[in-house]
Amino acid sequence: MTAQDRINAYWTGRAPAYDAYQQRPERLDADAAAWAEIWKQALPPAPIDVLDVGTGSGHVAMAVAGLGHRVTGIDLSEGMLAEARKHASAASNPPDFRLGDAVAPDFPDDSFDAIVGRYVMWTLREPATAVANWKRVLRPGGLVVMVDSTWFPDGLDEEMQPGVTAFYDAEVRSMLPLATAKSIDETALALANAGLTDVSVTPLTTIFQLDQEYGVSPGHEVQMQFLISGRA
Template sequence: MSVQDRINGYWTGRAPAYDDYQQRPERVAADTAAWSRVWSQALPVAPADVLDVGTGSGQVAMVLAGLGHRVTGIDLADGMLDRARAHAATVDNPPDIRRGDAVHPDFPPAGFDAVVSRYLMWTLREPRVALENWIRLLRPGGTIAVVDSTWFPRGVDIYDDAVRAALPLAAATSIQQTVTVLEQAGLTEVTLTPLTTILDLDREYGVADNHDVQLQYLVKGHRGPAELT
């Protein structure tokens, strides 16, 4: 079984509890409002063509669709895809949820205005290869925006040794390591924004079991207008 198969199996098993946690009735409206502001400020004006890599249960894809974007979400964990498709079926502007590899997304070059991810970089094999592939999917001037944090600076305890060894950012001790990946992949104007509004929500409502309340970040960059497709 490959490293990615192990990751897929883990997140398929986690999908029901993960999605239920994200849909908690006491917080879901506040989350949707806060993330809508985050993504509105990060992305081109809607409607834009946006690819959500590692869409998981589709929370980001649903927020982006709610903002009026044309959204495609991909993931390899079948359990997560089931949840994402169920959510997509409830709205008038549904994201297109597909099975797909975040490292090697199977789309023609220059087909998207933006590529986004949330909580993916830390569990992404070959992050620089992935970023280079995402850039190829962008139209000139397009945006890549990723949200993550340093979730496991003391080491990851949810995967086996083989998986941990294959994930360069899993035990990152600084978000600057993610910033560096975006810069080295060739993005321009890379910026780092602390998401204090999300931190405030975590402080108010708490976080998932075995997680700490900690600051998350938006890392954003652009494809240069002269890049080849």
Template sequence: MSDTFLDPVQSRINAYWSARAPEYDASQLERQQRPGAEQVWGDVWTAALPPAPADVLDLGTGSGNVALLLARLGYAVTGVDLADGMLAEARRKAEEMSRAPQFVEGDAVAPPFPAGSFDALTARYLLWTLRDPADALRAWRELLRPGGVLVAVDSLWYPEGIDAAEELAAANPHDDEFRVAYDAEARARLPLAEASDIQRTADMLTHAGFADVTVDELPEIMDLDRRYGVAPGHRVQLQYRLTARA
């Protein structure tokens, strides 16, 4: 394994998400299986992705729900993540599919694939917790074939700072573990974790060499969250789709 796997900040983040994987995935699946949810999310992705069966890399795939959805829509999907617990959940669900994604252990900051391997990259809820994003985004651009596209969905989860999010902390049964994983050392490496303007993320994409960077608000996802609820420690809020081309 690369020395990247020994990075202390990333190791703490991996441990947090691995420990939470079964609970996190159950919560995600519960909302995903509500009427209309899969259609809405499918439209969010396919509106910006090239047609299937394009080759897609799902970065920070977690328990694989985006990768599995895209595979059901006909894409050739690879998912990459460092959290063993999350990958175990993803692989378990993939066993039930005839055209399953391939799930690979690897660092989203430096994905273990040759340049020009993919037509598209996807990332959901990764940018805020992405270590050293300037380096990561440059590496991502190299993975795309000419004209390839990055499609990322995220939000401004902690615009007043993680330490200031007292209301959310009270609702999160894992707050102590979260604050260990996302301590001051980690936050210094995660400049998007406490961003208060989505334009900051868009600007990082441009600085990394991406072109045609666009930001779309996703009120349809906000509506789903109002109807079906959000994960503990979160609130209903606007999410965004960021699209950029190589």
């Protein structure tokens, strides 16, 4: 089993519980409204062609499609894709969910107007390669818009949930340069170093306030999340 296989297996195992947490009824409407506004402000007016890399259970893809965009979501976790397809089956403008690698998306050059992702940058092997490949499949002037935070600044060993190191072992952790970033500037630099321009970082205060009100998942603390964007 390769390192990427172990990452995929971890997320497939977590998929049902992960998605259930995203769909918590007490927070669902407020979350949907907040994220819809975030993506509306971050992206050009609909419709454009959007690729959601590391789509997971489809949270971002569904929100962006809900704005009227044409969305393709890719992930290497079959379990996550199964959850995403359940959501798509009830949507009026469903994303196209496919098995695919966020680091090396298998699409022709100039296929998309924007590439989006949430909680993806930290778990990317070779983020420089990933962003270079994103540039390739973007049309001229296209956008990369990522959401992330500094989830594990003290190291994955101390912070992640018990049992996860069976998958995120030493080999896997050595491949993920942004997993233990101490500043979101490291994520922004990954975009800039790959040749994106107009790189900016925006704190997501509405999500921070929702996290304060409703709490966050076990093993995490309430902390600021950021929207990091750049232009091809």
